[in-house]
Amino acid sequence: MKKPLFSFLSSIKLTIILLIIIAVASIVGTIIPQQYEGGETFRHLSPGLVKVFNSLQLFDMYHSIWFIILMVLLSLNLIVCSLNRLPASWKLFSKIPSPDRKKPFENLQPESVILIEKDRNEVISGVEDFLRRKYKKFRRKDADRITYFYGEKGAYSNFGVYIIHLSILIIITGAIIGSLLGFEAFVNIPEGESTYTVHLTRQKGVKKLDFTVRCDKFAISFYDNGMPKEYRSNLSFLKDNNVILQGPLLVNHPITFNGIRFYQASYGTNPGGRAHITVRRENKQETTITIKQKDSFFLNEKNAKVTIVKIEKNFMSMGPAVLMHIQNPKGTVRLWIFKRIEQMKDRIPDLIKKVPTFNPGRYKPYYFELNRIEPNYYTGLQLSHDPGVAIVAIGSLFVILGLFVTFFSSHKRLWVRLDNQDGKTKISVGARSNKDPVGLKREVEYLLRHFSSIG
Amino acid sequence: MIINTVILSWVTFIYFGSAIFYIFKMVTGKEFWGSLASIIAFIGLIAQTAGLILRWLESYKMGIGHAPLSNLYESLIFFSWTIVLLYLIFEWRIKTKNLGAFVIPFAFFSMAFASLSVKSGIQPLIPALQSNWLISHVITCFFGYAALTIACGLGFMYLLKGLEKGEKPHLFFRLLPGREIVDELTYQSVVIGFIFLTLGIITGSVWAYSAWGSYWSWDPKETWSLITWLIYAAMLHSRFVRGWRGKRMAIMSIIGFASVLFTYFGVNYLPGLHSYF
Numbered sequence: 001m002k003k004p005l006f007s008f009l010s011s012i013k014l015t016i017i018l019l020i021i022i023a024v025a026s027i028v029g030t031i032i033p034q035q036y037e038g039g040e041t042f043r044h045l046s047p048g049l050v051k052v053f054n055s056l057q058l059f060d061m062y063h064s065i066w067f068i069i070l071m072v073l074l075s076l077n078l079i080v081c082s083l084n085r086l087p088a089s090w091k092l093f094s095k096i097p098s099p100d101r102k103k104p105f106e107n108l109q110p111e112s113v114i115l116i117e118k119d120r121n122e123v124i125s126g127v128e129d130f131l132r133r134k135y136k137k138f139r140r141k142d143a144d145r146i147t148y149f150y151g152e153k154g155a156y157s158n159f160g161v162y163i164i165h166l167s168i169l170i171i172i173t174g175a176i177i178g179s180l181l182g183f184e185a186f187v188n189i190p191e192g193e194s195t196y197t198v199h200l201t202r203q204k205g206v207k208k209l210d211f212t213v214r215c216d217k218f219a220i221s222f223y224d225n226g227m228p229k230e231y232r233s234n235l236s237f238l239k240d241n242n243v244i245l246q247g248p249l250l251v252n253h254p255i256t257f258n259g260i261r262f263y264q265a266s267y268g269t270n271p272g273g274r275a276h277i278t279v280r281r282e283n284k285q286e287t288t289i290t291i292k293q294k295d296s297f298f299l300n301e302k303n304a305k306v307t308i309v310k311i312e313k314n315f316m317s318m319g320p321a322v323l324m325h326i327q328n329p330k331g332t333v334r335l336w337i338f339k340r341i342e343q344m345k346d347r348i349p350d351l352i353k354k355v356p357t358f359n360p361g362r363y364k365p366y367y368f369e370l371n372r373i374e375p376n377y378y379t380g381l382q383l384s385h386d387p388g389v390a391i392v393a394i395g396s397l398f399v400i401l402g403l404f405v406t407f408f409s410s411h412k413r414l415w416v417r418l419d420n421q422d423g424k425t426k427i428s429v430g431a432r433s434n435k436d437p438v439g440l441k442r443e444v445e446y447l448l449r450h451f452s453s454i455g
Numbered sequence: 456m457i458i459n460t461v462i463l464s465w466v467t468f469i470y471f472g473s474a475i476f477y478i479f480k481m482v483t484g485k486e487f488w489g490s491l492a493s494i495i496a497f498i499g500l501i502a503q504t505a506g507l508i509l510r511w512l513e514s515y516k517m518g519i520g521h522a523p524l525s526n527l528y529e530s531l532i533f534f535s536w537t538i539v540l541l542y543l544i545f546e547w548r549i550k551t552k553n554l555g556a557f558v559i560p561f562a563f564f565s566m567a568f569a570s571l572s573v574k575s576g577i578q579p580l581i582p583a584l585q586s587n588w589l590i591s592h593v594i595t596c597f598f599g600y601a602a603l604t605i606a607c608g609l610g611f612m613y614l615l616k617g618l619e620k621g622e623k624p625h626l627f628f629r630l631l632p633g634r635e636i637v638d639e640l641t642y643q644s645v646v647i648g649f650i651f652l653t654l655g656i657i658t659g660s661v662w663a664y665s666a667w668g669s670y671w672s673w674d675p676k677e678t679w680s681l682i683t684w685l686i687y688a689a690m691l692h693s694r695f696v697r698g699w700r701g702k703r704m705a706i707m708s709i710i711g712f713a714s715v716l717f718t719y720f721g722v723n724y725l726p727g728l729h730s731y732f
Contacts, residue, residue: 012692012696012697015692016689019685019689022685023682023685023686026673026678026679026681026682027678027682029673029678030675030678030679030722034673062673161695175671184668184669223519223579225578225579227578227579227581228581228582229579229581229582230582231582250582251582251583251585251666252582252583252585252586252665252666253665254665254668261668263666263667263668264582265668382667382668383668384668384669386669389664389670392670396657396660399653399657400653400654400657403649403650403653404650407646407650
């Protein structure tokens, strides 16, 4: 039973079929919107089709059972294929072939052979010293009137491919660890508020953190042309009401706390906000206050309490406005104050007569001005906890190393043979390498140049 | 119009001239045209480098300084720059000028597309793009793309060479380098492209990890870059394991390049994070 399974897993046909299926599936996945990109497109599909897609997990394809099975099969295939070829590579790496092999010297190019005007005994030590210096793996063999040498370098080059395959397996392991033990979540926190519950992205549901996050402030700044320049959330991380860590969170500059990375992902505004109101009293100094909806302040002279009932960013298309109730022992006065009251008065000169509640000076002797409304931002944070990241990073580094070993090194093996020829010496160099034929040719030329200088 | 854009639109014409002369060289076999084409391409490269540097300086004058690698226009310009740079290095090493006719047109098309149909203004960087990883991501990706463009050019050359018939082929065919050489060169440029593509994917995922919260999120561009990577991985394996050579390699280098182009342009029509490129 073991053998057919092994040969199935070790076939390169399986690799090709798996790669094609994975590629096609990935293409499909880029066309069908995946769940986290929003449910908009689902509505255009018929309910029956949605059902089929759902049962095939096509809306979260890359995390579906069948996609994971494909990945596991590919990994097994990679392991088995590598193991299959490893013994041959190991042999190439560890075994030093005998120097007097015939094959390397068959069909030698004429330029791989030189003739030296000296006796073999005179050149032999020069050649040997040079080869010994150049090649750590070195052998000599003497026969009747012939001396053989063998030298090699770059034997590690045979393992480049295994380094790459192993590191791809490491990356896949890291990814699996991340998806099993890690999580992704998001949370919106209004300015000034804090939370310890976040919404899980993939698993759905809510997760409780063992600490609290507070958004102290959210700010957005723009370039002159209106494009966003910076999103910044000032966050505090609290445990038992003590601030442990505080810092600004920006896009591209996540904050890590308790093994969870926080990312600036989005933002928005809630109704309300803070109004900046200037209160003036005839002939007296003015004060400016910043106040939230439903909060109150006192007018000291008339024993009156002002409550902010509503803060509107754009009230009936007339711009920012605030509704105030001013209470004193005699009763309550309603008052709408507008940021653009002057323009409104220009447009409709008798506005204040017609609508007394729009009169900023209605509650005498006070006069109210709305300077601006500071929107009530919330910051959208993305959270991720991924214990597999370090493993993936290590795997990636080794992929690069493996690529360089595979493509930029070669296992060069050289056989050198010295023959007596009527008092002269014939030197032949036979060479083999697993890649880079040009480099091997250069190596042979280099050796022969050196040998002829001995003579 | 700002000076860098003027220079860069002139470079489009320079590359057009160079491509034409490379084709002259290929058809007539006269070395003169080849040398002229190389010199013109080199002048174009210098002018383009100057244009890119000016654009860089310009962005600092505007107070939004950043490397000119931040939108589709700039990436197209950089793409053609890497193609010409890599090509000239290649030409200098292999000492034949026949490949130019298959490669320089790509540099011209990229420039022409940038000049004619893409907004050329210098835009400030939105927060997500404010990252040094992004710069290394773009540089590695485009060097990879350029090497794979050269491989594709070589693939076409190989297939053209396959049309050669009879005892005494037309001069045109005799001037093309031998098939084994083209095959070896295709392999070498695919290797360079594959390594840069790998580096591009890795630097891109480091950037994603610091900007989006996940090193890999199966966004269409990521997925397509993986598909491209798998195609070239399959190509290299079929060479090493199965000993595929010649026509099959040529066809795969063209298929792989089609996938590169889709990763670069086609993905923009799918929803995802890379919509600004």
